[in-house]
Amino acid sequence: MTDTAVDTEVPAADQHPVGNPLSDGLRHGRVPLPSVLVIFGATGDLTKRKLVPALYALAADGLLPPGFSIVGAGRSEQSTETFREAMREAVAKYGRVPLREDLWSVFSDGMRYCEFDLDADDGLNDLAENLEELDRERGTSGNRIFYFSIPPSGFAPLAERLGREGLTREEDGGFRRMIIEKPFGRDLDSARELNGKLHLAFGEEQVYRIDHYLGKETVQNLLVFRFGNGIFEPLWNRQYIDHVQITVAENIGVEGRGGYYEESGALRDIIQNHVIQLMAIVGMEAPSKVHGETVRDEKVKLLRAVRPIHPDDALSHTVRGQYAAGWIDGERVPGYREETGVAENSLRETFVAMKVDIDNWRWAGTPFYLRTGKRLPKRATEIAIQFRRVPHSPFGGRVETPAGLLPKDSIDPNLLVLRIQPDEGITLRFSAKVPGQSMRIRTVNMDFLYGSAFLTESPEAYERLLLDCMLGDRTLFAREDEVEEAWRICTAILDGWRSQPPDREGTANYESGTWGPEAARDFMARDGRQWRRL
Numbered sequence: 462m463t464d465t466a467v468d469t470e471v472p473a474a475d476q477h478p479v480g481n482p483l484s485d486g487l488r489h490g491r492v493p494l495p496s497v498l499v500i501f502g503a504t505g506d507l508t509k510r511k512l513v514p515a516l517y518a519l520a521a522d523g524l525l526p527p528g529f530s531i532v533g534a535g536r537s538e539q540s541t542e543t544f545r546e547a548m549r550e551a552v553a554k555y556g557r558v559p560l561r562e563d564l565w566s567v568f569s570d571g572m573r574y575c576e577f578d579l580d581a582d583d584g585l586n587d588l589a590e591n592l593e594e595l596d597r598e599r600g601t602s603g604n605r606i607f608y609f610s611i612p613p614s615g616f617a618p619l620a621e622r623l624g625r626e627g628l629t630r631e632e633d634g635g636f637r638r639m640i641i642e643k644p645f646g647r648d649l650d651s652a653r654e655l656n657g658k659l660h661l662a663f664g665e666e667q668v669y670r671i672d673h674y675l676g677k678e679t680v681q682n683l684l685v686f687r688f689g690n691g692i693f694e695p696l697w698n699r700q701y702i703d704h705v706q707i708t709v710a711e712n713i714g715v716e717g718r719g720g721y722y723e724e725s726g727a728l729r730d731i732i733q734n735h736v737i738q739l740m741a742i743v744g745m746e747a748p749s750k751v752h753g754e755t756v757r758d759e760k761v762k763l764l765r766a767v768r769p770i771h772p773d774d775a776l777s778h779t780v781r782g783q784y785a786a787g788w789i790d791g792e793r794v795p796g797y798r799e800e801t802g803v804a805e806n807s808l809r810e811t812f813v814a815m816k817v818d819i820d821n822w823r824w825a826g827t828p829f830y831l832r833t834g835k836r837l838p839k840r841a842t843e844i845a846i847q848f849r850r851v852p853h854s855p856f857g858g859r860v861e862t863p864a865g866l867l868p869k870d871s872i873d874p875n876l877l878v879l880r881i882q883p884d885e886g887i888t889l890r891f892s893a894k895v896p897g898q899s900m901r902i903r904t905v906n907m908d909f910l911y912g913s914a915f916l917t918e919s920p921e922a923y924e925r926l927l928l929d930c931m932l933g934d935r936t937l938f939a940r941e942d943e944v945e946e947a948w949r950i951c952t953a954i955l956d957g958w959r960s961q962p963p964d965r966e967g968t969a970n971y972e973s974g975t976w977g978p979e980a981a982r983d984f985m986a987r988d989g990r991q992w993r994r995l
């Protein structure tokens with residue numbers, strides 16, 4: 462694929478015969494209104510690894526408004542100076558852009574620390590005073606974003622407390638928004654309950670639920686790929702596509718998060734949010750605009766069309782697995798049950814493969830296969846669209862394949878692979894004639910590589926998402942009904958698994974460094990298909 466002609470301008474909708482869903486969503490370097498970001502849980506890992514480095518990168522790119530301020534709210538007793546110093550070190554260590562002293566001095570000027578006990582139920586006088594002071598000194602005009610970087614058990618009580626203290630009302634013309642991250646509940650009922658409680662303090666339009674996958678450049682590019690190109694749409698349906706495979710493979714284990722993972726597992730940790738989001742974008746209809754509610758409306762419609770899996774069918778529609786000890790990149794790694802915080806007889810899944818049927822005109826009969834796992838041989842997230850085979854091959858002779866010469870009806874089907882990470886890019890596989898006197902056919906690839914097509918570095922997901930929240934753009938955040946639909950799909954599986962637990966040996970059923978349990982291969986083979994070798 463040629464990677465030279467890159468045109469970022471999208472023609473105006475009225476010049477485009479079918480309307481242009483992308484033009485309204487393009488933001489040409491808009492700078493948000495001055496605001497204060499209050500980070501609850503400011504001494505935690507997320508603040509130093511992701512949030513403050515992302516904000517600093519936005520400042521370096523000139524995308525933050527003058528007066529933008531940060532209030533770190535945390536349990537420990539420390540001065541603003543100590544907090545600033547810790548954040549300075551964090552930016553130097555984890556930042557995408559190098560630390561520059563002059564910029565840091567301006568950026569950190571708007572930083573405050575405020576002691577805050579999540580478990581206390583007292584007023585929020587300190588915080589309120591800090592916010593009013595910032596409004597006066599830095600012109601933040603009552604615009605506030607509350608980032609809940611706290612354990613999920615604190616989400617509802619904190620929202621309620623902010624509401625009670627009048628900090629969530631938008632009566633003075635300033636905006637009040639909240640950002641939370643998964644888990645948004647553990648199942649459908651608890652997700653509904655959480656949404657209900659958040660709404661006592663914040664309207665849905667004030668709630669920004671982060672799924673960091675939606676902030677990834679390559680995931681946003683899915684929208685452009687699908688709706689900024691005319692040639693794929695006619696093929697993007699059951700008539701031409703045999704099936705879709707979505708893989709989120711990780712080679713890491715639970716990385717010290719054994720306690721969290723015991724509660725969560727791969728289905729809740731990755732499928733319910735990241736993978737289902739990818740599926741929704743690949744499967745949805747074209748929105749009229751990439752803006753506000755339209756994209757989320759289309760995603761929800763797609764999720765509603767997902768055929769419910771009855772808990773009794775959970776085992777025939779899914780495969781779960783748990784990693785045992787093994788080798789990754791030449792290093793011996795422990796099994797899941799040997800990880801800190803994990804029960805020695807844990808049955809928690811670290812691998813899931815599942816089949817999703819979508820009951821609508823576009824996808825009926827074209828399944829989506831989803832899989833994710835920890836301690837697989839490599840880190841790779843990709844979406845593979847496998848097209849149907851040619852209905853009849855007019856070529857005599859044999860086809861050259863990696864397995865040798867095979868009969869002509871073995872011509873591989875076309876495949877379109879959208880690589881989300883790493884090696885971000887797109888590959889189209891098609892058949893070509895091998896040069897020579899005979900008609901030998903082999904598949905070849907056309908490749909588009911982000912790295913060589915665009916010589917700029919991609920921003921981090923958190924940069925995009927924090928900026929969007931400041932701008933009031935909710936397109937890349939998960940809406941209440943989206944989250945609940947994703948839980949509808951997953952809760953039935955969890956219910957089915959709970960009533961049919963695997964035996965102790967049956968769960969620890971793949972060695973680290975392999976592509977998951979044998980059963981995952983058999984599961985695909987039953988449908989006459991196979992997982993892509995990544």
Ligand code: BG6
Pocket residue numbers: 711730731842
């Ligand atoms: C997180 C999960 O949401 O996503 C982690 O909790 C996982 O378990 C991570 O490792 C993967 O994100 P990324 O961006 O590295 O693909």
